[in-house]
Amino acid sequence: MTKLDYSFTDDMLFKMVFVRHPDLLIRLVVALLGIRPESIEQFDITNSEILPEAIGDKFCRLDINMVIDGQRVDLEIQVRDEGDYPERSLYYWAREYSGALTEGKKYEELPRAIVMSIVAFDLFDCVEFYSEFQALETTRHELLTDKMRLCYFELLKLPKIIGADDELKLWLSLFKAKTEEDLQRIQALGVPIMEQAIEAYRHTKAMDEFKELERLRSRARHNEASALYHAERKAEQAEREKWQAVVAEKDASHAAALAEKAAEIADKNAEIAELRSRLGEDK
Secondary structure, three states: OOEOOOOOOOHHHHHHHHHHOHHHHHHHHHHHHOOOHHHOOOEEEOOOOOOHHHOOOOOOOOOEEEEEOOEEEEEEEEOOOOOOHHHHHHHHHHHHHHHOOOOOOOHHHOOOEEEEEEEOOOOOOOOOOEEEEEEEOOOOOOEEEEEEEEEEEEHHHOOOOOOOOOHHHHHHHHHHOOEHHHHHHHHOOOOHHHHHHHHHHHHHHOOHHHHHHHHHHHHHHHHHHHHHHHHHHHHHHHHHHHHHHHHHHHHHHHHHHHHHHHHHHHHHHHHHHHHHHHHHHHO
C-alpha cells in the first residue's frame, strides 16, 4: 500500500482543486445536494482566494462558500473530531444566514442557507452515512422554515463496494481514499468525472503554488507548536515555583514555630533549674 502524501480531505488541496476546476465543484455539489446539473442557473464561488498571509492564522478556514441560485451554500471538510462539530456547523450556518441580511432588507428576503459537511469520523449514532437536519416542531414535525439545511456526510460509514452508477458515493470515496491503490480502484471503474477529479488532484499537488502554501502552513504549524510547547513549559515552571514558594513558606513557618517552641522549652528548663537551685539552698 502506498499512502497518499495528500488526500482530498486536505483542506488546502481540497480548496485549490475545486476552486481551479469549478466544473468539478458543480458536479460535486450537485451530487451532495441531490439536484440535477441543468437545474442550476447561477453558480458563484464567493471566497475563491487563498491568502498566503492568512495561512498561519490559527482560525484560517479553507471552506468553499458559494451562491447557487440565490442560496448561500458552505462546503466544509472536517478531518479531526474535536467534540464540538455539530455546534460549529450550526454556527457556520448562522453566519451564512445572518450575513445575507444587508441594510434595508426584510427578514423574509433572507436566502436559504445550506451547510454541507464532509467529516472523516463518526459523528452521529447511526449506520447511515448521510444525515440532514432542518428546523422542525418536535411533535408534529412541522417545518418552521425551509431556509435552514445542515447536511453531514460521514466517510467512515460508506459501504466498501460502490458501483460506477452512484456518483455521490464515488465522490465521497475520493475523499475517503488514503492510498494510491484506493484511487486506482476508483479510476478502474472508468467513470469520466472521477478520472477528471483524480487528474486535477494529481496536477494540483504537483504545483509550485500548492507546495509553497503547504510550506508556509507547515512552518506556521511548527511555530505554533513550538510556541505552545514553550508556553506550557513556562506555565509548568511558574506553577512549580509557586508551589516551591508555598512549601518554603510553610517550612519557614514550621521552623519558626519549632524555634518558638524550643525557646519556650528552654525558658521552662531555665525556670526548673532555678527552682531546683532554690530548693537546694533552702535545704
